Each structure stands twice: as C-alpha cells, then as structure tokens.
Amino acid sequence: MIDKQHLLNSQQMAEFVARGFLRFDELVPAEINEAVMRDIDRQAIKGAPAGTPLSQCYAGTALRHMLDLPAVQGLIQSLVGEDPLFDHDAIHVREPNEGKAQGLHADSIIDLRTHFDIQLMYFPHDVPLEMGGTLLLPGSHFRRVNEMDVAAYQNMRGQIAMVCKAGTLLALHHGIWHCGRQNKTDRRRYMFKLRLNPAVRQLRLWNTQDLEPDYQSQREIYTRNARDGGVQDILSRREPWFEAASGRLEIVNRIKLWRFLTGDNEFDVHYWLGRLENKPA
Amino acid sequence: MATIRQQVLTLYLATSALDSRVLGWSMYDGTGDQAHTTGDSDTPPYETGLDALRDGWRLLQLPVLIPPYPGEEYSTSFMKYGFVFEKLEDTGA
Numbered sequence A: 001m002i003d004k005q006h007l008l009n010s011q012q013m014a015e016f017v018a019r020g021f022l023r024f025d026e027l028v029p030a031e032i033n034e035a036v037m038r039d040i041d042r043q044a045i046k047g048a049p050a051g052t053p054l055s056q057c058y059a060g061t062a063l064r065h066m067l068d069l070p071a072v073q074g075l076i077q078s079l080v081g082e083d084p085l086f087d088h089d090a091i092h093v094r095e096p097n098e099g100k101a102q103g104l105h106a107d108s109i110i111d112l113r114t115h116f117d118i119q120l121m122y123f124p125h126d127v128p129l130e131m132g133g134t135l136l137l138p139g140s141h142f143r144r145v146n147e148m149d150v151a152a153y154q155n156m157r158g159q160i161a162m163v164c165k166a167g168t169l170l171a172l173h174h175g176i177w178h179c180g181r182q183n184k185t186d187r188r189r190y191m192f193k194l195r196l197n198p199a200v201r202q203l204r205l206w207n208t209q210d211l212e213p214d215y216q217s218q219r220e221i222y223t224r225n226a227r228d229g230g231v232q233d234i235l236s237r238r239e240p241w242f243e244a245a246s247g248r249l250e251i252v253n254r255i256k257l258w259r260f261l262t263g264d265n266e267f268d269v270h271y272w273l274g275r276l277e278n279k280p281a
Numbered sequence B: 001m002a003t004i005r006q007q008v009l010t011l012y013l014a015t016s017a018l019d020s021r022v023l024g025w026s027m028y029d030g031t032g033d034q035a036h037t038t039g040d041s042d043t044p045p046y047e048t049g050l051d052a053l054r055d056g057w058r059l060l061q062l063p064v065l066i067p068p069y070p071g072e073e074y075s076t077s078f079m080k081y082g083f084v085f086e087k088l089e090d091t092g093a
C-alpha cells in the first residue's frame, strides 16, 4: 500500500471521471526514459499473459522502475487498485513522413461496463507537434461506439494533440477516443502503452480525505457562483465538442460513474438525476 | 470530359439546426489538391453550417432525427447532427 500522499485527490478523480484522462507532464526522470528507449531499440520489452498481476511484470527492467515510482503507483492504485492485472502492452510507432494519421477510435471493442480499465500512455522521448503525438478527445469515454466506427471524425473542437516532453504519462479511461497523428518528421515516434484491469471493486481507492461532508449537498442550479473547483463544478463542465442536448446526458454519465466510485448514491450535479428520481408514492 | 471532381465536407453541428455551431468537421478532396487527415486542424472551416452554404457548399444530406431506442434514452454514441456538403470542382485544363 503506497503512502496516501501519492494517491490522487478527489479533484483529480473528478477530472478523470469528467474528461476520461489525466495527464502528468515530465513525471518520469530522464535516466528511466533513456533506459526504456534503449530497451525499445533492443526489443527487450517483454509483456506477460493477459491477467497476470502487474506486480509480477517487467521484473528488473527500466519499465519496472517507471511503474514503481511512487507517483505512478499512486495513480494506478487510485484508478484500478493496488495490484491490477496486466492486459497487454504495445510499443506504438508512428513512422517518419507518414501520408496520414490513424483513424479516430476507442481501443478494444465496445465496452458497456461502469468498471473501467486504464491505459497508460508513456512518452519516453520529447514529442513536438509535427511528430504525430497521440490525439485524444476529452470527455469521449462514455460514448457507446465500437473501435474505428468513429474514424469519420477528422477534427473535433477541444481535441488535444499530445505535445510533450520526455517522461510524460497519460492515464486514459478505456473508452476514450484517440489516434496516432501524422508524423511529419524524419524520426520515428515511440509511445509505450499499457492496459490494466482492476482486480478490486473501484470504490474510494484514491485519497478521499479532501471530500468535505457537504461536498454533495444540492446547489442552486443556475448560479454563477458554482465555479468553485469542487467535484460538482468539475463534473458540470462541458467539452467544446459536446452537442447541446447530448452534452447534458454526458453530465448524467459522469454522475453515474461518480456514484459508482464513491458509493454516494444521492450524489447529483445540477439536479439532473434527482429530478428524474423524484417519484412520490 | 469527366474533369469534374467532388469535394465532400461533413460538419457535425451542435443541434439539428443547420445554422448551429460547428463542433466537428471532416473533408475529403476528390481533386487531389488537399489531403485531410485526423487531427490536422484545431480550427473549424466554418462557424456554422449555414456559413458553409453561404460559401458555395451544396447540402447533400441532413441528419434524420430518430427517437432514442427504448432503454437507451440516456446513453450517448455517435455525433447526432452530421451535415454532408459537396462542391464540384472542374480540374480540366
């Protein structure tokens, strides 16, 4: 069990629930990044059968050192528990001077669970804009789509093209829409991806000490004062690509996931669910 | 003959109204002049669907409104309001 100080806080968890990802810039130190790059070059990265506890993977390697960093352990534990299961890993390569980008997609297949897997994306070298970093669409993780079915969407307002320094880590909800962008440089771009499955019920696994007793008390619905950075506020923020009507349903999707993660079954944002649940006998 | 080529633009809008805001966009150019791909632009080509009409794009298809399937009223999936436009370009000498 990692020390509580390394776990995510409730604002970070709310951010993950709302947007489907967390980003940690330059989290991994240079010596690990360089060692991982050497292991990639010598094709020395060996995964494990699906379902292997993560603690048994990558023994003695640079990737193990990366995974053992307290901040990395803290975020893994907060999202999928202390010893999640290894699902698969992959070294994603964007070849130099590619003709086009990958199509937008969600990984694996359509997945209706409230339980979620995470995908860690680790960028062991600098990725400038023209090098085809991962493109991701914040808030897309609740959409029920099957893999490449969304490849028709070339650009969406609010999309994030990963431009980052070596050692940057993304933690993604399994449903997030993403793709590898076109690499216009003459260098290969590498990204290491690791999918992890929870082995425990995802219930208050992060540091919940910051949840004030009144954090879920019902607020006045239309008020300009609601932008307080609290959980309800974070879960109410629309992404720029949300349609007017479906955007409201996305808030409901977030409320449902937050209830699942906290066990707070009365939790609400803007009364979206409370209103529907009011059925006097 | 046959020097006319099609350019196709799909705009994903905020509501079912053609004059609502553009949220997503995709373009395919049959003339071969431009190659569009995923994540190549952060700025939409038009602010609204109507702006595309005013710039000479011809509307080919508008989204059909389908009531939610029973039991799926609260789930979200594809973008609902994709409007398809075309322009015809003469590539002949």
Ligand SMILES: [Fe+2]
Residues within 6 Å of the ligand: A105, A106, A107, A178, A179
């Ligand atoms: Fe992918």
